[in-house]
Amino acid sequence: MSHRSHWSRTRTMLTLAAVLAAPLAALADAERGADVFDENCAECHSVASSLKNKKGPSLFGVAGRNAGKIDGFHYSDALLASGIVWTPDRIDAYVTQPKAVIPGGKMKFDGIADTAERKDLLDFLAEQK
Numbered sequence: 532m533s534h535r536s537h538w539s540r541t542r543t544m545l546t547l548a549a550v551l552a553a554p555l556a557a558l559a560d561a562e563r564g565a566d567v568f569d570e571n572c573a574e575c576h577s578v579a580s581s582l583k584n585k586k587g588p589s590l591f592g593v594a595g596r597n598a599g600k601i602d603g604f605h606y607s608d609a610l611l612a613s614g615i616v617w618t619p620d621r622i623d624a625y626v627t628q629p630k631a632v633i634p635g636g637k638m639k640f641d642g643i644a645d646t647a648e649r650k651d652l653l654d655f656l657a658e659q660k
């Protein structure tokens with residue numbers, strides 16, 4: 532076997548490994564995100580498909596949703612007037628510092644300072660639909 536074809540086969544294998552590893556990495560992020568959710572959000576939020584509300588509204592399907600759309604949850608006027616669409620960026624900003632994104636809102640949560648934790652959390656939330 533020539534040196535060259537050996538290298539091209541190695542390169543193919545490496546590419547294949549990278550392609551296979553990508554979804555696994557996303558899964559690992561979401562799994563870590565589930566832990567972040569349990570530690571920080573689950574006291575007040577459910578992600579069950581039943582749209583079960585706790586102290587906060589259900590976060591099932593929250594990614595991409597307009598703010599304040601869960602029936603039967605009593606939102607603050609500030610949140611209802613916010614006009615926010617919960618894109619990943621907006622959720623990220625909100626869980627960093629809720630009061631900065633919705634002044635006068637009623638989510639009593641100090642925020643998550645760690646960027647990596649928030650990223651894992653967003654991966655997890657994106658899958659709850």
Ligand code: HEC
Nearest residue numbers: 571572575586587588598599606607610636637638639640
């Ligand atoms: C102490 C309870 C509490 C904790 C902890 C909490 N939340 Fe909330 N959350 C609320 C309440 C209450 C609201 C409604 C806020 C309002 O109406 O101003 C809310 C609203 C939200 C909304 C807007 C939903 C909608 O339908 O518009 C998102 C998104 C959200 N929370 C995400 C999170 C995430 C993610 C975490 C964890 C990092 C978290 N919250 C932690 C109580 C909490």
